[in-house]
Amino acid sequence: MGRSIPLLTPRNKQRIGFAVLATCTVVTVLPIIALGIYILVQGVPGISWEFISSMPRDGMHAGGILPAILGTFYLTLGTALFSIPPGIAAAIYLAEYAGDTRATRLIRIAMINLAGIPSVVYGLFGLGLFVLFLQFGTSILAASLTLSIMTLPVIISTAEEALRSVPVSFRVVSISLGASKWQTVWRIVLPQALPGIITGCILGLERAAGETAPILFTGAAFFLPRLPQSPFDPTMALPYHLFVISTQVPGMPVKIQYGTVLVLLVFVLSMNLIATMIRSRARARRQW
């Protein structure tokens, strides 16, 4: 045998492997960074105090986007109201009381599938149930409820996960000290799971805030001359407004379009940031 220099030594294989992985990472991350830079460059010139604090003028070609910002805020608030309390309650029930029966397994499978349903289907469902059948009309209420239904599976499954990650030993110790199951959940398990639950709620809401399809038929308005006065009024909202000014109104200034994108992104990303902060703070303080 000749003395050839082996190319595929374990060391070289490792080098090649790492190089491939690193390339993949760069290829994945690059478009996101490019997107961010592009939106910043295009959007920042559109941002001003007037832009975020005044009503649109000249057929939305000038002025601000206050009604859309407020609308998204109202919708997010409404969604939080309707999805967080029942979502947490359901998660507590599933994680602590329900056990592993055929019924609970069915519920979990249903939730996983619900999370995969296209959001436009939720929109149609909301139209049928809240707008027409319950006669809420196209309103903040109907849109919030529709978004809640879409958000609930996310909240329930992340909250259940957070509850389950609290060590069983805490529960056993608490019970052994004469605490009831309810006291154990309320005083020991829930406080420990809370950061995880809050994080899950925020991430669920963040998705809801950016959705267009579910509010399209249930509460979003093309243009409103005044701000909504009650939950039964329709509202403008950032994602739908973006759709409108990008496709439905000819001759929109680019800086208004990208300014709106930027505002929506800042809204959503700041929620994300809060969730991340809560999570990392809780992790640092966690005692297990």
Added chain:
Amino acid sequence: MAAKIVVRNLNVNYQDGTESLRKISLEIEENAVTVLFGPAGGGKSTFLRTLNRLNDLGDLETQSGQVIFNGVNILESGIDVIELRRKIGMVFSRPVPLPLSIYQNISYPLEVAGIRNKARLDEAVEKALRQAVLWDEVYDRLNDPAHALSGGQQQRLCIARVLALQPEVILLDEPTSALDPISTAKIEELLCEISREITVIIAPHNTQQAARIGDYAAFFLQGELIEYGVGKEIFTRPKDKRTQDYIEGRFG
């Protein structure tokens, strides 16, 4: 001497068939240390967990026989298990401080029992910590997280937490298995001390410990009670060949 707990013909089985008890009958003496010893999987933990109904939490298959405590068969479904667990406390092998402060760890069982009076809680916390010989080490940092204590301190905290309820019986499942010899000695001393007022039932983590602290001793082997009697006699002149072989280290 009076019997604190009378066990008659106790049978316990788990769903997966592991560690079960067969026909256990014995009388636990009041205000003494009773050690349950024997190889792993012999049923010591199961026996302890039966005494304060912690088995309810697991996958219990069947349970029969009687455990008479204060004149009541505690295996009956109608009894108040929460009240039972306040009278028969449990300390686990790995110290598990609740994710609360040192103070709150002790006050927790009292608070869930409905005691809200701050002065009463303060008093009970101090008393329990003194009983568990931990007060001098923690009195100036009661509001620190309990997690920050050392392993030995954590286990004494767990004992103090049980003592705060002023139980009649305290169960300990290998309480020193995760501790160094100094901490172990402290806990053994503490157990002998409290056994003047409280009935102590302990599964020690080795035979030497059983011999050191046991006023009475019960030898468990594969779910059966092989021999039961006064500790000194069992460890010096065991009647059963299997007990003798185990004590002398021929198996286990």
